[in-house]
Amino acid sequence: MINVMNTSWKNEEPTINFTTRPYEEPRLNEPLYDGSKTTILQSVLRHFVTFCSNNGMSKSAVSMCLSNEKKVLPQPNKLPKSYKEAHDMVKHLLIPTTTYHCCVNDCQIFRLDHSDNIKCSVCDEDRYLTNSQNPRKTFTYMPLGPRLARWYGTDNVCKLLYSKQEVANGKLGDFTDGSIYESWYEEGGVFENMEESLTVPLALFTDGLNPNKSMATQKSMWPLILTWLHLPVNVRQILGPMMLVGIIPGTKTEEPKHLDPYLELIVDELLTLSECKLFNTYKGAPCKVKVALLQYQCDIPAFGKLLHVSSQAALRGCPYCRETGEYCKNLHKVVHLSNRSFLPTNHHLRSDTTNYASKREESSTTQHMYTNEEEYDLRKQYDDLPNKNQKNNMQKRTGLKGTYSFMKLPYHNRSEQMQPDGMHTIADVIGNVLDTITGKDDSKKVRLCEQEFDRFKDTWVKENTDVTEESTDGSSNEVVGQKRKSVTPNNVQHKKKKSNNVEQCVLPPAPWRLDRTALALADKRAKSLQYPPGFDYHPDKHFSKPWTLRTMHGKLQFVTSNAAAWCLHGLLGPEQERTLLKLFDVLKKLTKEEYKVADLEQLQEETHEALALIERDFPLSLQTITMHLLHHIPEGFPRYGPLYGRWLFPYERVNCWITRQVLNKHRIESTVMETYAIYDWCVFMLMSDIVDTDDLTLGKFEDICNLNEPKKETMKKTQTLLEEKVLDDMSEVYDFALTSRMNKQGLALKSVEKKVNGKTSRVSSNKQSPSHVYFVRNLKDQHPCVREEDDMVFGRVKSIFEHDWRGKMYTWVLLDLFSDVAYTDGFWNVSERVSCCKPFLLDDISEPQVIGRDNDRLFFIGVDVKLCSNEL
Ligand SMILES: [Zn+2]
Ligand SMILES: [Zn+2]
Missing domain, CATH: 2.30.30 (SH3 type barrels.)
Structure with a gap:
């Protein structure tokens, strides 16, 4: 099915040429039948566009369409009669993929020095299935080089690189307006003295994906996606220009054990491509192009796997500063209580000695992360440690694990190349806050934690207050962990037996929590909302039915549209309400699409203050690592631009596309890569206009054709x-x-x-x-x-x-x-x-x-x- 191709980028000096000559082949340009205006190439493209724009359409369905159409067309005709025939016809036009054999335990890929091994040199597992020539595990890689050659070598596509409009000074609208991007082109930068259009700054995204619809099984595959950072936002966020390079396979239902051997393929290609000559149709001559992977856009767990930093549960869980969390024994988790250290040194909240857990004035300031050199040294030291125990201790101390593949890139600088992912961070904060105020996440543990730090005395669970007849009657008290039942003698008996159960207790009212009446009112307001088009969810009782705001985008919209603030006003304690509105206001500002540089300092201060207030007015159980990461989001704006250009939402759409391509259980990853090669070709064909595509029904590909021209007005008047x-x-x-x-x-x-x-x-x-x-x-x-x-x-x-x-x-x-x-x-x-x-x-x-x-x-x-x- 998939060809193992000996691609040129591996061994030779990369002077890759793309030519449209194969498209002129007479075989492809013959009319479909005598007198037809459609060529064979056009009709294959048409069928493949249908195949790709209908998620989950199978190859046998394509074959069926082809063979039926072949029968009704005038005879004789040259339409291929099956998917395979059509695929064979254009295979040489697709970007070639390489399939590698890998160790079942993901220790290594059988290439370079290991190409001939029959056992893994690390774990000794067999390469092949017993008595067979078939490998136990494979990885399909689609190289970058040929795609870049095609990009620079095609008129219509190449000119997109030259279409970037200059942005007005003092405004931040995209990643390319930030100072990090600028620094690449300055003296000492990786693209020093280079013309912007001849550079390819890339960002890598990866995330674990569950290919099976049932949520019970583990995530198991990891797609690797590269985006070209300075393409216009609307172009770089389309799959096609957004380049899938491979899908790291899991083993059955498990995640891959290591990502590094697979990532090394990218690293190796990037090193060979770092400077290459490509024919540039805009200039009409070969030009030196420089390629570099300069950003990583992932969520926290993926960052941990990719860049070997601690997971979110760790004490040293922040990869952006040297903050250390505190383990709370009642909550069984780490809380981060350093919000005040981000405030200006003379801020009044710093001198509050009663309401914060520490009961002390806060005099510390945030500690910056290690320098790039320090970090390299620490990681080398980690690798050299003799045993696991010492390694664990070192990781606890530094938040860093050992060396990793991307460190081979000479320009690699972790702390400058990763930013907190705004999508998950903000959605997570919103979800946690809503779950706390509605009581979903409130529990005896939460109250015990407040007691441990001597806060909110009225909310503590009183000793020996099991559920009794009197207390279940109190209208503002809540029974946690069990639905209210009418209290019959039988019930009381039953409950007394379970009186040791932690979940069974009465929680006194708390100022951060909606009581029954307030919850009903908030629900009623939420249900009354009327949204204009473009919202991800419908009005519903979002407070008692949190699943109605399931998607990350939905949560975000609920807060940024001000709906959450309106539903909750007047229902919480006065400090809590003021603080919550402040947080919501900050979240709204953090998700804007454009900023004035002059306003950013104030936004940073507002964020730090809102978070310090949340720590003061809400239970400490809310102080998770994501709450802490929020501090770093506006800090990053001057350097990385607004979140808008770096959202993970477009990647999520690609992940969704990948999941829907999974039709059979066998060799999922290579099957998806084969379909992707066709998808990529279709997008290229539509963008390049190599063949006339005017009469095509494009479905969801409609937008791609309009990249070069603005949409035509089709409204009826x-x-x-x-x-x-x-x-x-x-x-x-x-x-x-x-x-x-x-x-x-x-x-x-x-x-x-x-x-x-x-x-x-x-x-x-x-x-x-x-x-x-x-x-x-x-x-x-x-x-x-x-x-x-x-x-x-x-x-x-x-x-x-x-x-x-x-x-x-x-x-x-x-x-x-x-x-x-x-x-x-x-x-x-x-x-x-x-x-x-x-x-x-x-x-x-x-x-x-x-x-x-x-x-x-x-x-x-x-x-x-x-x-x-x-x-x-
Ligand atoms: Zn192995
Ligand atoms: Zn931090």
Whole structure:
């Protein structure tokens, strides 16, 4: 099935040429049948695009389509009759893969010095199955070199490297705006004196993936994905330009024991490619191209495996600073209680000697990580230690394990090349916070931990308070670990027997936890929410049913849309509420797509303060390593740019694609790689336009064809007559034009796209779910606030139309305006009664808003504009 190819990049000087000559072969360009306008190549491409854009379509399904189509086409015709025939026809056009034999225990790959071994030289396991020529384990690798040669060697694709637009100064919008990226091109940097377009800075992603749908089995395979960091975001996040190099196989249901032998393949290729000559069609000449792997984008467990740092449960669990956690015996886990050491030295929270676990003034400051040289030395020392025990001790002390494959790269610098993964970190923090306030994660252990550190005295579990008749009646008390039952003598008997059970106790109310009534109210508010399109989840009782916010993206949206803050306001203790809103506000700011460099210092301080307050006002069980990692996220912005360009979400989509390709249990990884080779070729064909692809139905590949040209407007527009009153209102905005001179015709649209800060959303006049928007009069630029309620206008989109004025097209939105605008508890709200109907320019109104209903009023919960009349 898969060819073991002797690829040129391994032995020769890499002067790789890509040519489109094979595409000119007459065999491929013959018409499908006499008189057909479609060539054989085009029809194979069409079938493969269908194959790749329908996740999980099997090869036998492709064969069936081909053979059926072959029968109905005019005879004779040249359509291949099976998947295999079609594959053979274009195989030489795909990027070749190499299949290696590996040790079943992942100690080594049988290559280089070991190519002829029949046993693993480390663990002595057999290479081949008993009495067979078949290897016990294989790994399929798709090299980088030929893909880069193809990229530089194809007009349409190569020019993408030259399309990058210069970004306005003082703004951070992507990784390439950060100082780390800049430093690569400066003196002493890895790309010193190189033209940006002739460099290939890469990032590596990997994560354990469970190929079987059932969650019971272990994750077992690890895809390795490389992204090209300075391609435009919309290009580099598509699988294709995002390069799958291989999938490290697990053994049955177990994870691979080591990743290093596989990673060494990448390292070796990177070393041969570090400088290579590739033909550049943009320049029309061969050019020296420099390739380097400079970033690692993974979650914490993957970082541990890839870069040999401690796992998240360790005392020294932070790979970015030398913070040490504390083991809490009641919680059976490590907590990180150093949030205050991130604060400015004169910060008032540092001198709090009562509310923090330490009961001391905090005078320490954060300790930076080891330098690159120190770290290299420590890792060498670790390798040289004689036994496991000493190694473990050293790891506990330093948070570092031994040397690893990527250290062979001369420019490797771990602490500069990995950043905390914002997606998992923030979603994890949100999940933990919600689980604590709803009581899901609250327990006797949590309260005992507070007691251990002498905090929140009223929340401690009183000695010998088993569940008794009286205490189960208390409405604000909660029985943990068991559903409430009516208390019958039988039940009491039953419970007394289990009285030693830790789970069975009464937890006194706590200021950080919603009581029964509050939980119901929060649920009711959450259920009343109405989201504009683009949200991952539906309104539901998210507080009592946490699984309704299952996805990471869902959790993030729930907080960043301000929905969480609105649902919870007024329901927790006053300090807790203030602190929680501060944390939510920080999370919202941490996920922005663009920053002004000047604002970053303040964002860092706000983050440190919010986390120090969480440590003060919420149980210590929340102080996990992910909470600590949040400190490092805004610290990284000046150097790495916003999280937006580094989210792991696009990789998650690729992982999902891989999982869906798994159709049989046999040699899963190499089968997926074979399909990926076809996928990669399809994407290349669509991007390159080597053959005409205009008539193709593209499915999810639609976007790829539009990379070079903006999308065509396909909205239906209908003529509409504008009312006199509407025209009057419009004339005021058109600088007091004469209504009589205005065109009374408009072109009505159902919906229209609106761009705010680079983010596109859809404004709709759909009768079932019309968009809710607002308009601000007299907005002050610096701090978005207004002086009085009347400065805010809230409405529901009734219709959208375009209008021609003095030869220019304007897009208008006709709004039903709500009456009785009020600002309470920091939220704008209106009566649902419509007072009038007025047109506004699309450019002037907000993007569609999340709406909540409470006490017969409509809340616009995500509005950033504040009312500041009281303060002035
Ligand atoms: Zn072995
Ligand atoms: Zn740290």
